[in-house]
Amino acid sequence: MIILKKFDHLVHFIKESVDVPVERLKQKGIHAVIGGIHENWGTQNSLLHAGLSYIEYLTIIDQKKQRKVITH
Numbered sequence: 001m002i003i004l005k006k007f008d009h010l011v012h013f014i015k016e017s018v019d020v021p022v023e024r025l026k027q028k029g030i031h032a033v034i035g036g037i038h039e040n041w042g043t044q045n046s047l048l049h050a051g052l053s054y055i056e057y058l059t060i061i062d063q064k065k066q067r068k069v070i071t072h
Contacts, residue, residue: 009054018046021057032057042066 025032035045042065048055060066
């Protein structure tokens with residue numbers, strides 16, 4: 001039996017603002033975008049699309065909300 005798996009996305013955790021990877025990639029001629037805010041998780045992301053897959057740059061913007069998610 002052959003099982004085909006498709007790579008969806010890679011999550012890269014960052015400590016800086018999600019603007020940082022977008023600007024760094026832009027300087028190299030690579031298009032990335034600011035994603036969104038995950039209100040319930042206290043995180044925000046930016047995205048680099050590569051075909052149907054993508055890299056998600058994820059940072060914590062609300063430590064209190066993030067701690068709640070981790071402990072529950």
